[in-house]
Amino acid sequence: MIIPTLLTLLLASSPGPSARAKAIVAQLTLEEKVGLLTGVAGNYSGNLAGIPRLDVPALGMNDGPQGFRASTHGTSTAFPCALAVAAGWDATNARAFGEAIGTEFAAKGAGMMLGPALNVARLPTCGRNFEYLSGEDGGTLGAVMAAAVVGGVQSKGVIANAKHYVQNNQEYARSSVDAIVDERTHVEIYLPPFEAAVEAGVGSVMCSYNRVTIVPPFAAATYACEDPFTLTHELKERLGFGGFVVSDWGATHSTVASALAGLDMEMGSEKYYGKKLIAAVQAGHVNESAVDEKAERVLRTMIRIGPFDHTFTGNAAANVTSAAHRALARSLAAAGTVLLRNSKVGGSTGAAVLPLRHGGAPYTLCVAGGAADSVGALSGGGSGFVVGSHSTTYLEGIRTRAAAAGATVNIPSDSSIEAAQACAAAADVALVFVGTWSHESQDRDTLALTQFDQSLCAYTLQKNPHTVIVMTSPGALIVPWLENGMYLGGNAPPAALITFMPGQEAGHAVADVLWGDVNPSARLPVTLPNVDNEISLTKAMYPGVGPDVSHLRANYSERLEVGYRWYHTHGVKPAYAFGHGLSYTSFTYAVLSKEVEEPPGQTEGGGRERVVATIDFTLTNTGSRAGAEVAQLYTSFPASAGEPPVQLRNFTKIQLAAGASVRISFEVSERDLSVWDVEAGAWALVHGAHQLAVGAASDDLRLHVTVHA
Ligand code: BGC
Numbered sequence: 171m172i173i174p175t176l177l178t179l180l181l182a183s184s185p186g187p188s189a190r191a192k193a194i195v196a197q198l199t200l201e202e203k204v205g206l207l208t209g210v211a212g213n214y215s216g217n218l219a220g221i222p223r224l225d226v227p228a229l230g231m232n233d234g235p236q237g238f239r240a241s242t243h244g245t246s247t248a249f250p251c252a253l254a255v256a257a258g259w260d261a262t263n264a265r266a267f268g269e270a271i272g273t274e275f276a277a278k279g280a281g282m283m284l285g286p287a288l289n290v291a292r293l294p295t296c297g298r299n300f301e302y303l304s305g306e307d308g309g310t311l312g313a314v315m316a317a318a319v320v321g322g323v324q325s326k327g328v329i330a331n332a333k334h335y336v337q338n339n340q341e342y343a344r345s346s347v348d349a350i351v352d353e354r355t356h357v358e359i360y361l362p363p364f365e366a367a368v369e370a371g372v373g374s375v376m377c378s379y380n381r382v383t384i385v386p387p388f389a390a391a392t393y394a395c396e397d398p399f400t401l402t403h404e405l406k407e408r409l410g411f412g413g414f415v416v417s418d419w420g421a422t423h424s425t426v427a428s429a430l431a432g433l434d435m436e437m438g439s440e441k442y443y444g445k446k447l448i449a450a451v452q453a454g455h456v457n458e459s460a461v462d463e464k465a466e467r468v469l470r471t472m473i474r475i476g477p478f479d480h481t482f483t484g485n486a487a488a489n490v491t492s493a494a495h496r497a498l499a500r501s502l503a504a505a506g507t508v509l510l511r512n513s514k515v516g517g518s519t520g521a522a523v524l525p526l527r528h529g530g531a532p533y534t535l536c537v538a539g540g541a542a543d544s545v546g547a548l549s550g551g552g553s554g555f556v557v558g559s560h561s562t563t564y565l566e567g568i569r570t571r572a573a574a575a576g577a578t579v580n581i582p583s584d585s586s587i588e589a590a591q592a593c594a595a596a597a598d599v600a601l602v603f604v605g606t607w608s609h610e611s612q613d614r615d616t617l618a619l620t621q622f623d624q625s626l627c628a629y630t631l632q633k634n635p636h637t638v639i640v641m642t643s644p645g646a647l648i649v650p651w652l653e654n655g656m657y658l659g660g661n662a663p664p665a666a667l668i669t670f671m672p673g674q675e676a677g678h679a680v681a682d683v684l685w686g687d688v689n690p691s692a693r694l695p696v697t698l699p700n701v702d703n704e705i706s707l708t709k710a711m712y713p714g715v716g717p718d719v720s721h722l723r724a725n726y727s728e729r730l731e732v733g734y735r736w737y738h739t740h741g742v743k744p745a746y747a748f749g750h751g752l753s754y755t756s757f758t759y760a761v762l763s764k765e766v767e768e769p770p771g772q773t774e775g776g777g778r779e780r781v782v783a784t785i786d787f788t789l790t791n792t793g794s795r796a797g798a799e800v801a802q803l804y805t806s807f808p809a810s811a812g813e814p815p816v817q818l819r820n821f822t823k824i825q826l827a828a829g830a831s832v833r834i835s836f837e838v839s840e841r842d843l844s845v846w847d848v849e850a851g852a853w854a855l856v857h858g859a860h861q862l863a864v865g866a867a868s869d870d871l872r873l874h875v876t877v878h879a
Contacts (some may be wrong), residue, residue, distance in 0.1 A: 173517030178808075186712075191469035194224055195462050200448055203465040207435045208443040213241065213486040213726070214280055215553070216419070216437045218468075225453050227281075229477055230486070231331070231416075235285030235301045236549070237238070237556035238274050240313065244487035247495040247674065248272050248549050251300040252287060252319075252646060253507030254670035255750075256311060256695040259800040260823045261318040261504055268322020268330070270495050277490040281477025282329040282374065286319040288363035290314055290341040291645060291696050292732050293712055294705070295614040299645035300550040300671050304363045305695025306733025306748055314361035319372035324371065327476025332367035334378035336360060336400050341462065341599045341613045341724055342713040343722050348381035348391045350409060351726040356384050357846040358695045359732050365409055373413040373471040374756075375405060377433060379421045383723075386848070391723075392431075419777040429456045434464040456463050476660045482530030492558035496675060499558075501688070503672035503679030507750040509690035510666045510698075511652055515635050521637045523599060523665045525686025525728035525754055527575065534578045536597035536634070537565050538590040539626060541605040548676045552610025558674025564603050564640065567677020571685055582584070587622075587629045594634040595622040601684070602630050605642030613713075616702050617648045628785045631663050638767075639666040640680060650745040668698075686754050691798035692753035693867065697744045704744070705736045734868045735814035749818070749867035755828065756794025757801045759801070759864060762787045763875035777840025777853065787864055789824035798825045804837045810860035811845055816868055827856045838862065843879045855879055 185193065195203065202221050209218045214230035222429045226730040233239035236255075238246035247270070249255075255267050266285075272298060287301040290308040299305075303319060304312025304664065323330040337349035337360060338459050351360070364375065366717055377395040388399035395401075395417040401625050405411045421437025425446040428436070436443035450456045471678055472478040484490070492731040514520040538593055565581065572579045582589035582595060594600035595712065604623035608614050618624070619641070628651075631637040641647055667690070672679055682688040683728070705728070709715055714724030736746035803820040807813040819842045824832055840855055847854035859878055865871035 177645045183737060186465070187470045187473040190473050191466045194226065194469055195465045198465065200451060200458065200461065203675060204443060204447050206465045206468045207447065207461070208440055210438040215284060216850060227280060227478060229472060230280040232275065232278070232280040232486070233282055233284045233553040234556070234568055235287040235554050237271060238278050238280070239488065239553060239555060240486065240557055243246045244278070245489045245491040245559035246278070246556060247491040248501050248556040248561065249499045250506050250673040251428035251502040251550055251554070251644070251671035252285070252671055253300045253305060253695060256305050256315050256500055257670060257692040257819055258304050258502065258505040259311065260505060261314050263502055264315045264318035265322040267502055268319035268660070269325055270498050272323040272326030274490040275493065276326050276480070276482050277484045277486050278486055279481060279482040279484040280328065280486070281472065283323050284331050284376065285552070286316055286330065287333050288316050288367065289334060289338050290360050290363070290732060292726070293613065294316065294617055294646040294696065294699065296339060297341040297608040297613045298552070298554070299552040300612055304696060307360065307695070308360060308363040309819050310820060311695060313366035315635050316363040316367045316661070320367050320370040320372045324373065324475050329471060329477060330367070330375035331374045331416065333363055333376035335375050336378060336394060337382045337407070338378035338380050338394070340712060341688050342723065343613050344717050345379045346381065346631060346720040346722065347714050348383055349726065350383045350385060350723055352385045352729060353848045355403035355481050355726060355845045356573070357728045359730060361404070368405070368409045368411045373475045375413065375415050376415070376418050377401065377415055377421060379418050383790040385766055393421065395421045395433050396424055396428040396431045397860045400432040406432055412467070413471045414464065419789060426455045426490045429460060434438070434467050436735035446850060447500065447601050447693050459846060462491050466503065467619065479821065496559070499673050500682070503669065503675055504682040504688040505579045505693050506672065507667055507679065507683045507690055508670045508692040508694055509683070510668060510746055510750070512665045512752055515664050523638055526577070526599065526684050528685060529576055530574050530782065532578065533598040534580060534596065535568065535572060536580050536600040537558065537568055537603070538582050538600060538630060539603035539623070542603035543644050547607045547672060548606045549843055550607065550609055550644050550671050554610065561674040564677050565680040565682050567679070568684070570678070571614045571681035575685060587626055590626055590630050591633045594637065597634060598636060600630050600634040600637040602627050602637060603640050603642070606643040606644070606647070610729040614644070617646050617699065618702065619647065624651070627663065628658045630660050631656065632658050635664070637663045638684070641666070641668045642671060643668060644671055646698050647698045647699060648745070649698055651747060667694060680752050681753035686795070686843065687780040689754050689795060689797040690751065691753055691800065693749050693800045694746055695748070697737060697748045698746040704742065723760045730814050735817065738816040739814050743869070745868050750869070751800070751861045751867070753789055753797040753799065755797035757797050757799040757866065757871040758790045758792050760790065762875050764862060764875045770823055777844060780840040781837045782840050782843065782879060785838060785840040785862055785864065785875060786833060787873055788822060788831055788833055789826065791828055794828050796825065796827045798823050799866065801834055804863050804865070804868060804871060805838070805842055806843070806861040806863070807843070807856050808860065811856045818868070836864070838877065860879065
């Protein structure tokens with residue numbers, strides 16, 4: 171017989187978060203309940219007053235997705251932007267990123283982090299792409315990253331917030347634009363990172379500024395924060411989200427419609443909840459039970475994740491950065507730096523410029539370009555901006571590392587192209603730092619570097635064939651000249667890297683990669699196109715058309731052809747494809763085999779859990795140094811499915827010693843071979859032959875196999 175211990179008896183009798191939340195709500199006045207749903211002024215980006223008489227603590231919520239945005243003094247760590255973390259294609263790193271941010275928020279007394287940000291990069295020029303973990307692929311890359319970051323943040327007792335739900339894919343006219351999306355596209359392309367966050371137990375979701383029309387429309391041109399289809403039917407009922415929905419700051423537009431549609435909390439103003447919600451209940455327009463349910467969601471989440479019982483003693487001005495977090499910011503930035511190209515100088519018998527030499531005869535580096543000694547582009551602007559505890563510029567990091575390598579660092583005498591040329595001519599290797607920046611509330615006009623930066627690259631290369639281009643960017647850039655050659659004599663620089671927005675440890679991280687102390691292993695989370703608007707968005711698609719700027723309708727008529735899916739559908743070769751990235755070593759893929767399960771019937775919930783095939787292959791590091799490869803699995807549906815030709819379904823990052831091999835298995839789930847059936851409101855397995863391919867990038871698929879479903 172098993173005799174229960176005192177502890178098991180206590181545990182069995184202690185009420186769970188739901189019961190505790192219910193019990194508290196039962197004791198609250200209507201005013202107190204609404205107080206849990208309405209922001210007040212305070213020290214954080216958003217503040218909820220507590221209810222001292224019942225020991226309900228206040229809740230501080232703060233931006234943003236890549237570290238604590240300080241409005242008062244006190245340090246926090248400016249981590250690399252979320253897109254750079256996604257470029258690492260590494261769930262373990264993403265988890266560490268989430269844990270570190272959660273730790274800093276807790277130490278600042280903030281019980282909720284306003285992130286991760288998860289919108290898919292539909293628009294290459296979207297000004298907030300740097301904040302988003304999804305890149306161009308919400309279904310796999312974004313979903314994996316979202317789950318890892320949510321898990322990391324919440325493991326520290328801090329509530330994570332999946333934002334901006336939903337179809338907030340442009341900043342232009344973001345407060346009013348109506349995103350018109352067919353339901354299949356919405357569910358297959360844009361919803362998955364939010365779904366993954368919900369599955370990972372995310373405590374809150376932020377509804378976005380824009381309007382949304384999911385076609386066929388349940389409700390047309392509805393503000394996302396008062397849209398019953400996405401908030402209630404989809405998020406809370408179908409996906410089973412048990413946390414609370416908070417409006418983006420000022421994104422609430424009504425009292426009754428929002429309350430009935432599923433908005434739980436208004437933030438950024440007290441225009442529509444607060445007194446107005448109390449009045450709506452008293453007038454019988456909103457049932458008090460609906461308010462109870464919202465208050466329960468808030469309390470239940472605070473109890474389940476931590477801010478209710480943890481006493482966060484710090485305040486917004488606390489110094490929370492640490493040596494460990496600076497080291498993490500550095501390793502994440504290095505892991506998020508994509509080596510785009512690294513060819514030999516002087517033909518096949520020549521040597522690659524990178525990695526730079528560690529010793530031997532002394533040598534000289536020229537470090538040129540406006541981005542070299544500036545902190546300006548290391549973090550993007552707006553609510554995602556973080557003031558780092560100390561930002562190391564590229565030049566600073568290179569100077570430190572060069573000293574140990576026996577290299578002298580020269581810089582041009584002024585910012586002119588002539589000075590850069592003179593500096594480069596006198597150096598063994600020229601490193602040219604160029605880049606661009608963006609911020610919330612505005613899209614980028616172009617993906618091109620400035621004319622000056624392009625000329626700087628070309629003229630420097632003219633003087634020194636050992637020229638390396640390092641680019642900082644909030645997302646995609648147009649750089650076909652990296653492969654095709656520049657206008658000056660058609661020369662292409664031998665090596666180029668993109669760091670995205672690498673955060674405060676940029677200088678050390680780039681030095682780690684340039685000298686090969688860290689073997690680059692990042693992969694592009696977005697396509698780098700040949701020209702602006704290569705994906706042919708018409709005005710009706712972006713920014714949308716309408717009688718005036720506050721009534722634009724943006725039609726997502728490209729449907730599933732988002733990012734790399736467009737390139738594959740139209741057979742267009744981009745400058746660099748989604749998933750591309752080089753290493754200082756090389757890898758081969760061999761012998762793909764498959765094991766197919768019994769032909770599956772339809773399962774509930776889209777068959778996420780149900781494995782229908784297992785794909786095995788061997789990966790070998792054929793080079794002379796250790797390195798990590800990101801093996802990627804793509805699927806192609808039977809043509810009848812009407813899906814883009816190639817879609818990412820799985821990936822793994824594997825570290826291998828020189829010469830080592832490893833056997834890798836990818837499981838293929840029923841959901842991987844399914845499409846969203848709008849009529850049925852469910853995932854439907856597509857019967858027929860599915861082509862599966864494993865490789866190093868979306869345009870570098872090495873092994874192929876067919877699975878019949
Ligand atoms: C942004 C959100 C942010 C909020 C609070 C809004 O402008 O869209 O991402 O969390 O402000 O600062």
